[in-house]
Amino acid sequence: MMFEGLLPIGSVVLLKESTKKVMIVGVCQRGAGDPDKIWDYSGVIFPEGYIDANKLFMFDNEQIDQVFALGYQDQEQLEFKKKADAVIRDMKG
Structure with a gap:
């Protein structure tokens, strides 16, 4: 992947071994199954949402x-990305 760090909200991706695209709707997410695990993203199927x-x-x-597509990026998103990238880096090592 060419993009460094976390992708912006709204990005559309295809996961390995998948045939359906996913749109990113959250970053630095905690799953219900394992509250100690922090995932890079949460997403919904695309285009259904x-x-x-x-x-x-x-x-x-x-x-x-x-x-397939990068989500919207502006100064606010770029500042958030710096913080979120640091959190993920610290938590995952």
Whole structure:
């Protein structure tokens, strides 16, 4: 993947061993199954979007096979990205 660090909200990706695209809707996410695990992202299937909580996917950068679209980026998002990248880096080592 060419992008360094976390992708912005709204990015559309394809996960490895998947045939359905996913749109990123959250970063630095804690999953319900393991409260100590911090995932890089939460996402919903694309183009359908949010259906219900059972269709919200947690995944990490290394699971992304292809990036189809980058989400919106502005100064506020770039500042947030710096903080979120640091949190992920500190938590994952």
